[in-house]
Amino acid sequence: MGFRYEIRLSGSGGQGLILMGIILAEAVGIYDGRYVAQTQSYGPEARGGSSKSEVVISDEEIDYPEAMKLDLLLAMNQKSCDDYFSDLDPEGLLIVDSTFVTQIPTSKAFQIPFTRIARGKFGREVVANIIALGALTQLSPFVSPKAMESAVLGRVPKGTEKLNRDALRTGISAAKQTKKQWMETEMPPEVPKEDLLDSY
């Protein structure tokens, strides 16, 4: 029995979660060469504007593509954090967009203001998802920065390559810095101070 690693990306419709899921799956599956299943489900809640995308990674063929016990949950808004936290394995990793998620159900969470960074550094909220992908790249053991960059560039609209590459790298830096803060203080990472934003 091989390993199985389950990721759920969640938030509001319009935050680009479906595209994130596809890019992540392609990075791991095509560029890094593992088995990956990537699923999005729609039901009545889709009309309410919630959105989620799941990526399951394995070293063998995946029979059951739906996530059962999450190893990584990305919550881009408060509702998705509230709704899905209970699906996260106790050893699992919670990453939140602290622009919108302010009530964190665990002291062990990576809090990074993806949307605030997108707005402040790029003037474009729309790249918050790519910044978050950068953070995932840094915090998950299953995707290399090189594979992720290839996958991002293969999916974003023509003419936005530089913007998205910069956004990805910003997310990688932000996660590195948050991790470093965490290790230095042996405390859960805090939302980075505004004056740190420039250093991402």
Place this chain on the structure above:
Amino acid sequence: MGFRYEIRLSGSGGQGLILMGIILAEAVGIYDGRYVAQTQSYGPEARGGSSKSEVVISDEEIDYPEAMKLDLLLAMNQKSCDDYFSDLDPEGLLIVDSTFVTQIPTSKAFQIPFTRIARGKFGREVVANIIALGALTQLSPFVSPKAMESAVLGRVPKGTEKLNRDALRTGISAAKQTKKQWMETEMPPEVPKEDLLDSY
């Protein structure tokens, strides 16, 4: 126990199957309001350039998102037709891009030259997938043209809305015409004659 309808879209990487799957799922799930699960899987074959996307539609929550016995198979190249035909239910519907699929394993198949139409009518092979979505809209009972048009326009790059709307409508017409031919002759539909292409 409610209904369950399983669709697989298959072909080569670069034919836009992932985007097709997402648009189809969003049309049915968000705009038409059913339960939908949409999955793509990557494995060693992804490196070989094959691509597939699955959409499962139900009137109740979907526990198992992977297709088991297909109700509809779209094959955009010969290899995917060869590989997946055996997964199609005997009562299921096979739709092929007859530009590339020339050996058809059943007499009951809709043969429409999506790529040839895309090239001939729009000068853009890239819209073959949207033309195929139009055909699916016409041939599957689960998606309305209005929902599909909204879903397409919500996902295609800015500035290409008219092109894609026209491509979608062309696909709907092509499927209508192929169906009509089939019913008139009580014979399996043939690849439309070149001189019919203009009328799509």
